[in-house]
Amino acid sequence: MARNTAALAAGVATVAVLALGGCHAGPSRDTSADDAPWGGTQVVLPARASGEPELVQVPPPPFSDGVFPCSDCHAQPDLPPNRTRRVLVDAHDEIVLKHDEEHRWCLDCHDAVDRDQLHLAGGELVPFSESYRLCGQCHGEKHRDWRAGIHGRRTGFWNGRKEYLLCVHCHDPHAPRFKPLVPRPAPVHPGPMTR
Amino acid sequence: MATPRTAHDVDDHPTSLTRRSFTTCAAAAAAGWILTACGPKRLYDVSRERLRELVGDVEREYSATYGKDVTVSAAGPQPGVLFGYALDISRCTGCRRCVYACVEENNQSRDPQVHWIRVLQMDKEHGVDFAHADQYYEPAQVPEEGKFYVPVSCQQCRDAPCTKVCPTGATWAEKDGIVVIDYDWCIGCRCCMSACPYGARHFNWKAPSVAATDVNPHMHYLGNRPRPKGVVEKCTFCIQRVREGRYPACVEVCPVGARKFGNLLDPDSEIRYIIEHERVMVLKEELNTMPKFFYFYGT
Ligand code: SF4
Ligand code: SF4
Numbered sequence: 484m485a486r487n488t489a490a491l492a493a494g495v496a497t498v499a500v501l502a503l504g505g506c507h508a509g510p511s512r513d514t515s516a517d518d519a520p521w522g523g524t525q526v527v528l529p530a531r532a533s534g535e536p537e538l539v540q541v542p543p544p545p546f547s548d549g550v551f552p553c554s555d556c557h558a559q560p561d562l563p564p565n566r567t568r569r570v571l572v573d574a575h576d577e578i579v580l581k582h583d584e585e586h587r588w589c590l591d592c593h594d595a596v597d598r599d600q601l602h603l604a605g606g607e608l609v610p611f612s613e614s615y616r617l618c619g620q621c622h623g624e625k626h627r628d629w630r631a632g633i634h635g636r637r638t639g640f641w642n643g644r645k646e647y648l649l650c651v652h653c654h655d656p657h658a659p660r661f662k663p664l665v666p667r668p669a670p671v672h673p674g675p676m677t678r
Numbered sequence: 679m680a681t682p683r684t685a686h687d688v689d690d691h692p693t694s695l696t697r698r699s700f701t702t703c704a705a706a707a708a709a710g711w712i713l714t715a716c717g718p719k720r721l722y723d724v725s726r727e728r729l730r731e732l733v734g735d736v737e738r739e740y741s742a743t744y745g746k747d748v749t750v751s752a753a754g755p756q757p758g759v760l761f762g763y764a765l766d767i768s769r770c771t772g773c774r775r776c777v778y779a780c781v782e783e784n785n786q787s788r789d790p791q792v793h794w795i796r797v798l799q800m801d802k803e804h805g806v807d808f809a810h811a812d813q814y815y816e817p818a819q820v821p822e823e824g825k826f827y828v829p830v831s832c833q834q835c836r837d838a839p840c841t842k843v844c845p846t847g848a849t850w851a852e853k854d855g856i857v858v859i860d861y862d863w864c865i866g867c868r869c870c871m872s873a874c875p876y877g878a879r880h881f882n883w884k885a886p887s888v889a890a891t892d893v894n895p896h897m898h899y900l901g902n903r904p905r906p907k908g909v910v911e912k913c914t915f916c917i918q919r920v921r922e923g924r925y926p927a928c929v930e931v932c933p934v935g936a937r938k939f940g941n942l943l944d945p946d947s948e949i950r951y952i953i954e955h956e957r958v959m960v961l962k963e964e965l966n967t968m969p970k971f972f973y974f975y976g977t
């Protein structure tokens with residue numbers, strides 16, 4: 484068996500029981516309930532061919548310094564949620580939405596009641612550490628490929644524990660298109676042929 | 679599967695002995711005996727004990743040269759493993775992060791410069807076309823409008839022309855599919871370089887230079903240990919990493935996740951998923967080299 488199951492056994496046992504055992508409704512919730520809420524998360528991916536679930540580790544979401552938990556500011560009694568669609572001016576004005584901005588705004592993804600979570604289109608709350616479920620609602624193909632390990636960067640072991648990134652580690656959710664990069668230097672040219 | 683070993687599989691193909699071939703063999707054996715008696719032992723000819731000595735020798739030598747603890751592995755192929763690689767051309771931005779991660783991981787010479795990965799810039803209009811490819815592109819930002827990028831390194835051919843032309847048997851395909859070079863047996867004739875249709879092999883024209891602070895001390899005998907002047911080198915899928923189960927360095931560094939790697943014999947692997955679900959191609963398919971390096975369009 485090429486897959487390094489032994490090294491994973493302990494982790495798989497705990498997470499698989501919590502995630503698969505606690506979930507009868509298919510793939511709706513696939514992370515361990517007792518993970519530190521804002522620490523890294525383990526995602527159990529359904530096995531493709533062998534019937535074994537696969538475990539990947541996802542690092543914590545990349546919050547800007549000091550913004551999380553959102554409820555630190557938003558839960559203050561003098562700051563009730565304003566559900567009117569508008570351009571923000573008092574706070575978060577550095578965020579310029581470039582993500583289907585004609586049709587969406589903050590509260591389509593961020594939850595107005597539980598400020599520390601996101602919500603799916605159907606209203607189900609989703610922690611930031613599982614934001615890929617939210618992304619996957621529209622980007623189903625990419626979500627499928629990400630779970631299969633062919634969209635996005637994987638690090639770790641080809642035959643064992645892998646680490647995954649959340650969609651938002653690479654794509655700014657407010658402006659997801661990739662920014663151009665400065666390339667590393669070209670190879671040294673061998674010079675013109677002299678003979 | 680056969681037991682793991684670092685061995686040439688020549689001995690898996692016994693040939694019938696005619697009188698003529700016997701004479702040739704005897705002559706070759708005699709020549710071989712003289713060579714081995716005087717020179718270093720070929721890695722795949724030696725006993726386990728001798729291998730340990732050999733590896734111990736080079737470890738001590740490199741540790742002294744670079745003033746740090748160097749480990750040299752001689753780990754053989756894992757049973758049931760055949761490595762394959764896939765690169766998503768629709769994602770690669772031509773940023774060359776992989777080129778330099780490879781240089782650092784594999785102790786390539788900094789000056790004169792050796793790069794195992796060449797990123798070729800091509801025109802979307804022309805498609806994959808080597809005649810019009812440019813590896814010296816240097817715009818302020820990538821990707822450029824109308825261009826796409828095809829990084830090329832050793833394709834780890836299943837029917838590798840480079841191994842067939844080597845007059846000393848210094849290069850061969852291992853059981854896990856990695857085409858390797860024994861730098862102690864390479865005589866620098868460069869036959870393999872002219873046989874390789876992908877420009878994947880590189881020659882050390884001068885003594886390779888890597889500063890002691892930059893040397894990656896985690897080495898494999900058939901991989902990233904520092905090469906002497908006058909031998910040929912190339913990508914080994916990061917043999918020092920992948921035989922321990924890790925991903926190659928270029929896979930981990932690629933900022934857009936264009937590089938995928940795994941075991942072709944494992945139906946659960948990412949590489950198998952790609953081959954079964956994506957539009958996959960190999961370079962210069964018409965040459966029948968049967969690369970284990972695949973290119974695909976992920977979008
Ligand atoms: S690091 Fe990735 S995106 Fe950059 S040149 Fe290499 S393969 Fe392409
Ligand atoms: S790409 Fe070139 S060096 Fe690599 S196995 Fe094929 S022929 Fe040999």
